[in-house]
Amino acid sequence: MDQTQDIKKHVRTYIAVFIALLALTTITVAVSYLHLETHEAIIIALIVAAVKGGLVASFFMHLISEKKAIYMALILTAVFFAVLMALPIFAHSDPIMMKHVP
């Protein structure tokens, strides 16, 4: 019985997250029609996407209350992901590589 009550409470959270995701999707699309400068548009779009992704991961994927083993694996993933995202910066500071870029 306790578990059912607990899940019912979770269901209300899921619905709230769903509404928030729809609202954030509307915001992303609306902002794209404002024709902002490219760097401004990129920053806003990525912030909104990160918030949406955070909501999905935290609540639908239950990351907000997970076990340590999963957090440890994901911290390692986040570090390597950050290195991957930094690769274009490394590439652009590499004079040999940049010689081939128009």
Place this chain on the structure above:
Amino acid sequence: MEIPYTIDSRPDTGLFNAKLGIWLFLASEVMLFGALFTSYILLRVSAPEWPHGSLILNVPLATLNTVVLITSSITMVMAWASLKMNNFKKYRTYMGLTFLAGVAFLLIKGVEYGTKFEHHLFPSNSTFFAIYYTLTGLHGLHVIGGMIVNGYLWGPGSRMWKTRPERFTNRVEVAGLYWHFVDLVWIFLFPVLYLL
């Protein structure tokens, strides 16, 4: 031989084995898509000019697909919650809706691809279309993979509910984690390809 820790948590991890397994798999998926995202950045910043996605892609259709995938994520989590509340009938409804949302996503994507092909816009057309087809194509394959699992758990696989309900609920949870990840990838693909 009985497979260990399909229901109970392993003492050292505090998790049933499949859950740690799917998270490790998803970690590898982050690296797969991460590599393609970083390729996108490198290609874009190195290109002399880059088209604005909204001028050559169909934003309304992609927005609709975003809504479809977000909806499928909530139906998926509701399918799992229904099993937790011991309501198998509701589970079937929600899992069925999740599967149908996958079908809808692929149909919409198919219409989008079809229009592009009609206009002779192929991966060989430009760097933009090469990375667009690679990213959306790989994502589409992930949707198909998820639908196969979801379809199995809706149909023949759901027989396990009668014999081992807790193990079946855990299977649905694991399939759900994968499905939400596919949604999460699209949440980033959509603005990156269509809106920037």
